[in-house]
Amino acid sequence: MLENFFKAAITVDNVIFGFDEGDLKILLIKRGEEPFKDYWGLPGYFVTENENLDEAAKRVLGELTGLTNLYLEQVSSFGAIDRHPAGRVVTVAYYSLVKINAFQLKAASIAQKAQWHSLSKDNNLAFDHQEILDACFARLKRRVRTQPVGFELLPPKFTLTELQHLYEAILETDLDKRNFRKKIIAMNLLVDLNEMQEGVAHRPAKLYQFDKEKYEKFVAEGFSFEL
Amino acid sequence: MLENFFKAAITVDNVIFGFDEGDLKILLIKRGEEPFKDYWGLPGYFVTENENLDEAAKRVLGELTGLTNLYLEQVSSFGAIDRHPAGRVVTVAYYSLVKINAFQLKAASIAQKAQWHSLSKDNNLAFDHQEILDACFARLKRRVRTQPVGFELLPPKFTLTELQHLYEAILETDLDKRNFRKKIIAMNLLVDLNEMQEGVAHRPAKLYQFDKEKYEKFVAEGFSFEL
DNA sequence: TCAAAAGTGTTCTTATTACACCCATGG
DNA sequence: CCATGGGTGTAATAAGAACACTTTTGA
Numbered sequence: 001m002l003e004n005f006f007k008a009a010i011t012v013d014n015v016i017f018g019f020d021e022g023d024l025k026i027l028l029i030k031r032g033e034e035p036f037k038d039y040w041g042l043p044g045y046f047v048t049e050n051e052n053l054d055e056a057a058k059r060v061l062g063e064l065t066g067l068t069n070l071y072l073e074q075v076s077s078f079g080a081i082d083r084h085p086a087g088r089v090v091t092v093a094y095y096s097l098v099k100i101n102a103f104q105l106k107a108a109s110i111a112q113k114a115q116w117h118s119l120s121k122d123n124n125l126a127f128d129h130q131e132i133l134d135a136c137f138a139r140l141k142r143r144v145r146t147q148p149v150g151f152e153l154l155p156p157k158f159t160l161t162e163l164q165h166l167y168e169a170i171l172e173t174d175l176d177k178r179n180f181r182k183k184i185i186a187m188n189l190l191v192d193l194n195e196m197q198e199g200v201a202h203r204p205a206k207l208y209q210f211d212k213e214k215y216e217k218f219v220a221e222g223f224s225f226e227l
Numbered sequence: 228m229l230e231n232f233f234k235a236a237i238t239v240d241n242v243i244f245g246f247d248e249g250d251l252k253i254l255l256i257k258r259g260e261e262p263f264k265d266y267w268g269l270p271g272y273f274v275t276e277n278e279n280l281d282e283a284a285k286r287v288l289g290e291l292t293g294l295t296n297l298y299l300e301q302v303s304s305f306g307a308i309d310r311h312p313a314g315r316v317v318t319v320a321y322y323s324l325v326k327i328n329a330f331q332l333k334a335a336s337i338a339q340k341a342q343w344h345s346l347s348k349d350n351n352l353a354f355d356h357q358e359i360l361d362a363c364f365a366r367l368k369r370r371v372r373t374q375p376v377g378f379e380l381l382p383p384k385f386t387l388t389e390l391q392h393l394y395e396a397i398l399e400t401d402l403d404k405r406n407f408r409k410k411i412i413a414m415n416l417l418v419d420l421n422e423m424q425e426g427v428a429h430r431p432a433k434l435y436q437f438d439k440e441k442y443e444k445f446v447a448e449g450f451s452f453e454l
Numbered sequence: 455t456c457a458a459a460a461g462t463g464t465t466c467t468t469a470t471t472a473c474a475c476c477c478a479t480g481g
Numbered sequence: 482c483c484a485t486g487g488g489t490g491t492a493a494t495a496a497g498a499a500c501a502c503t504t505t506t507g508a
Contacts, residue, residue, distance in 0.1 A: 005275075006235065007233055007236075010237075047306065047317075052306060053317070074303050077280060081279055086229060182490095183470095202487070203478035203487045206487085403498075428459090429457075430504060430506050432460055432461085456507105456508085457507095457508085461503085462504100465499090467496100469495080473492100475489090476488090477487075480483105481483090481485105
């Protein structure tokens, strides 16, 4: 009787966010196999019998980017009866944050190619991947206000304007420059590197770095990040 | 080859919160079957092939309480390789909020009995149910500050002190009576019923009701609940 | 008359908002 | 010398925190 229940497959799907030229992007793959061959979809794959859910998500991410140690967070699971034609497939959705210029894409075996897509346009995604994307984006939006995860999307050295534009892209709103700077500087989590932007056709901006150790120390003392 | 992946089972587990006598409670069942026979655990069961995840969670909840239309929210999924001795079982965790005095418990077939437990003490739960419980409680704690879900735990008519005690129990902190009342009244979401508590050995309190329609109207106008 | 919880305002402090001009660089 | 984005402070408003006494009821 119990055996009847052991007929489902588990997959992970990963919404990989990157930030480039002021815009939030997601990494999609063009599917090389049925179902939804030639559709764009989220990178994902079956969870094998010897890996945990987080490990599977990390593997999928690694196969595509070659990177490990990226920010990865489980969001929720999707298991509508008919979401996959091959049988009952429940997928666990993750999102991850990558520094978009830190690696070269490697298309995974399931994909013909991988490409960064703008978040705004309707991409006509495979399966229920639009729904998954929406859930992950909503989660990121909330997370970014209460945890310093935004820095995962920026290069190690960044300007305050880049940081502000990142927040504006994620929160889909405009922020006041002076108030934003006041607040972020007051947190005392940014290190002023005493370095300047180079090669820009305007006054060069100071470069900053996020001090993760300090953040962890502050958290241990009861501090909580709020933007 | 794909067939190899269709060997997992999906379950739902439900952390059912109730509020009684100033304390937050959870509904646990004493397991009548192996594995973990005679341990307390979360109500849960396998997701059948003809139901979606939310439906399965609702069913488990209904079998135990006889109630439908309860607040139910998916939290996250747990799928460690060895979490279940019978094979690969991924569970999708939900929590729900019930008015503790609105129903009589009916033990489901899997359970010897169901009982309300205090949240605070270590219940030595089956499987990874303690971890699931922790995740659900953490989610409730966050949710209750930004959505008016607390009212789901109270009877339709309640006093402001009851409401305050509910928030104190969930947030595990003390709140200032005057500030709490000022804030909740200022939201203009409570209807003063012009009724009084009866049979209490002290000055009787006014009874209030949450105005859900008004809340939805406010939300449509851009209001967001914050406590 | 006592015990127990209900109800009620003000002051102080802190956080948030709104807002405009000069500066440094490359082309 | 022009275009572009960098960098800076203050005043007004709103929100949050701290705090103590009187009232009403049942026992």
